[in-house]
Amino acid sequence: MPVRSVPSDREVGIEVLASDHSVVVSKPWLDVLLFRGGGITLVALAVVFGLRWVRLARTATAELRRRISSQVHSNGSNPPVN
Structure with missing residues (x-):
C-alpha cells in the first residue's frame, strides 16, 4: 500500500478493522515509544516520590x-501546675 510518510523500502505493520474493512490502522x-516510555x-516517578515522602515523614516523626x-523531665522534677 503506497503511503507518503514512509519510504518505499520500509515495511509498516497495519491492521484492518473487522467492522469496516476499508479502514486501515497503523x-x-x-x-x-511515547506511550510506553511515558507510562x-x-x-x-510515583515510586520515587512515594519513597521520598515516607523518608521525610519518618525524619519528621523522629x-x-x-x-x-x-522537654519532658523525670518524675519529681516537673514544675508544679497551679
Missing part, C-alpha cells in the same frame, strides 16, 4: 520525638 513506533516514567523527649 502503529507508528514514535507513538508506541514507565510516570510509574517510576525529630518530633526527639524534641518532645528533651
